[in-house]
Amino acid sequence: ASTKxxxxxxxxxxxxxxxxxxxxxxxxxxxxxxxxxxxxAYAKALHHRGIINAHECxxxxxxxxxxxxxxxxxxxxIASDGTDEDIHTANERRLGxxxxxxxxxxxxxxxxxxxxxxxxxxxxxxxxxxEIEGALVELVKAHVGRAEMEMDVLMPGYTHLQRAQPIRxxxxxxxxxxxxxxxxxxxxxxxxxxxxxxxxxxxLAGNPFEVDREFLAKELGFEGVIGNSMVGVAxxxxxxxxxxxxxxxxxxxxxxxxxxxxxxxxxxxFVKLADAYSTGSSLxxxxxxxxxxxxxxxKSGRVFGQMAGFMYTLxxxxxxxxxxxxxxxxxxxxxxxxxxxxxxxxxxxLSTLAINPEKMRGALTMDMLATDLADYLVRKGVPFRETHHxxxxxxxxxxxLHLNGIDELGLERLKGLRGEFEEDVAMVFDFETSVERxxxxxxxxxxxxxxxxxxxKKVIG
Ligand code: ARG
Numbered sequence: 001a002s003t004k005x006x007x008x009x010x011x012x013x014x015x016x017x018x019x020x021x022x023x024x025x026x027x028x029x030x031x032x033x034x035x036x037x038x039x040x041a042y043a044k045a046l047h048h049r050g051i052i053n054a055h056e057c058x059x060x061x062x063x064x065x066x067x068x069x070x071x072x073x074x075x076x077x078i079a080s081d082g083t084d085e086d087i088h089t090a091n092e093r094r095l096g097x098x099x100x101x102x103x104x105x106x107x108x109x110x111x112x113x114x115x116x117x118x119x120x121x122x123x124x125x126x127x128x129x130x131e132i133e134g135a136l137v138e139l140v141k142a143h144v145g146r147a148e149m150e151m152d153v154l155m156p157g158y159t160h161l162q163r164a165q166p167i168r169x170x171x172x173x174x175x176x177x178x179x180x181x182x183x184x185x186x187x188x189x190x191x192x193x194x195x196x197x198x199x200x201x202x203x204l205a206g207n208p209f210e211v212d213r214e215f216l217a218k219e220l221g222f223e224g225v226i227g228n229s230m231v232g233v234a235x236x237x238x239x240x241x242x243x244x245x246x247x248x249x250x251x252x253x254x255x256x257x258x259x260x261x262x263x264x265x266x267x268x269x270f271v272k273l274a275d276a277y278s279t280g281s282s283l284x285x286x287x288x289x290x291x292x293x294x295x296x297x298x299k300s301g302r303v304f305g306q307m308a309g310f311m312y313t314l315x316x317x318x319x320x321x322x323x324x325x326x327x328x329x330x331x332x333x334x335x336x337x338x339x340x341x342x343x344x345x346x347x348x349x350l351s352t353l354a355i356n357p358e359k360m361r362g363a364l365t366m367d368m369l370a371t372d373l374a375d376y377l378v379r380k381g382v383p384f385r386e387t388h389h390x391x392x393x394x395x396x397x398x399x400x401l402h403l404n405g406i407d408e409l410g411l412e413r414l415k416g417l418r419g420e421f422e423e424d425v426a427m428v429f430d431f432e433t434s435v436e437r438x439x440x441x442x443x444x445x446x447x448x449x450x451x452x453x454x455x456x457k458k459v460i461g
Contacts, residue, residue: 019082032071034123041219045211063099112203114233114321119199135343143177155360171444174452179252181459197222201232204320243307250300257293274352306331366405380420
C-alpha cells in the first residue's frame with residue numbers, strides 16, 4: 001500500500017513525472033517553523049476539546065519540537081521516494097517516526113492541509129514582511145540622514161528632463177523618502193490583513209470538533225479569525241496584496257534608480273556610485289557602470305510579472321481549495337526575496353553615494369530664474385500672464401545680445417521692457433533666494449524640507 005497521506009483510496013501507480021510535478025517540498029520546506037508552530041497550537045486546541053489527552057498532547061508537542069530541531073540543524077531528511085509531497089506531509093511523517101504513529105496520527109483530526117497551508121503561509125509571510133519593514137525603515141533613514149547633512153546643496157530641478165527651477169538636493173532626497181515612507185504605511189496595513197487566522201476552517205466547511213479558533217489565533221499571534229471557512233482555505237488575497245504592494249514599492253525604487261542613473265552619467269556628474277555598487281566593462285577599460293541601479297530598475301518588471309501571473313492563476317478558480325493555489329508559493333517567495341534584497345541594495349547605494357555639489361551648482365543657469373523674474377513683477381502688482389511675457393522677452397533679449405544670462409541685462413534694458421523694474425531686481429538673480437522663496441508647505445525652502453524630514457521621521461518612529 002502507498003504511504004501517501006491519501007493512499008487508502010489509490011492503488012494505481014503514479015507517473016513519476018507527476019510526483020515531481022505535484023511536489024512543493026523543495027520550496028515550501030522554508031515554512032517548517034510556521035508548520036510546527038501551527039501544529040503545536042492545534043494539538044493544544046484538540047486537547048482543550050478532549051480529542052487528545054494531556055499525555056498525547058505533550059508527546060505531539062515534544063515531537064514537533066524535535067522535528068523543528070532537525071530542520072534548524074539541517075538534519076531533516078526528506079523522503080527520497082517522493083512521498084514527502086510538501087512540508088505538511090513531511091513533518092507529519094517525521095512526527096510519526098519520532099513519537100509513534102499511534103499518537104501522531106491524531107494530530108490531523110478535523111484539520112486539513114487546506115487550512116494548514118493557508119495558516120503556514122500567513123505565519124511565514126508575516127515574518128518576511130517584518131524583515132522587509134525593518135529594511136525599509138533603514139532605507140528611509142538613509143535618506144533622512146543625507147537630507148539633513150546636505151541641506152545647503154542646490155541643483156537643477158527638472159520637468160520633462162529639461163532644466164526647470166533650482167531646488168535643494170535634499171528636496172529631491174526627501175521626495176524619494178516620502179514615497180518610501182508611504183510604502184511603509186501601506187505595508188503595515190497589508191500586514192494586518194495577512195495576519196488573520198484560517199486554522200480551524202477544516203477542508204472547507206469548518207471544524208467538526210468545535211476547536212476554539214480564537215484560542216488558535218491568539219496562540220499563533222494572529223490579530224483575528226477568518227470568519228468564513230470557505231474563504232479561510234481559498235483566500236489568497238493576502239498573497240496578491242503583498243505582491244501588489246511590492247510592485248508599487250519596486251516602481252518607486254525603479255524611478256529612484258532612473259534619476260540616479262541619469263545623475264551619475266559623465267554628462268551630469270552630480271553623483272558618483274561607490275565601487276561596491278558599480279561594475280566595470282569587460283571591453284572598455286574606462287567604464288564604470290551603475291549595475292546596481294539598473295538591476296533595481298530591472299527587477300521591478302519581475303515583481304510586476306509575478307503579481308500578474310498569480311492573479312491569472314486565481315481568476316476563475318471555483319470556490320474553496322484547488323491545487324492551483326499551490327502556485328502561490330514560488331512567486332511569493334521570489335517576490336519577498338527580491339524586495340528584501342532590493343531595499344538593502346538601494347540603502348547601500350544611497351549611503352555610499354558621493355555627491356558633487358559643485359557640478360550640481362554649476363548646472364544651474366540664470367534662465368532657470370525666469371519664473372522668479374516674472375514673480376518679481378507680480379510682487380510689483382503686474383498680472384502674472386503679463387509678467388510671463390516680459391520675462392520671456394528678457395530671456396530672448398539676453399540670448400540675442402549673447403549675454404551669459406538675464407542677470408547681465410541691466411536695469412535700463414529691463415525698465416525698457418516694463419516700467420515696474422527697480423534697483424532691487426538684482427536680488428532676483430540669486431539661486432538661494434529663489435529656493436528660499438518656495439516656502440509654502442511642500443516647497444524647496446529650507447524650513448519646508450526640514451518639515452518634510454519631521455513628517456517622515458514620525459513614520460519611521
Ligand atoms: N502543498 C499544498 C499547497 O501548497 C498544500 C495543500 C494541499 N491540499 C490538498 N487538498 N491537496 O497548496
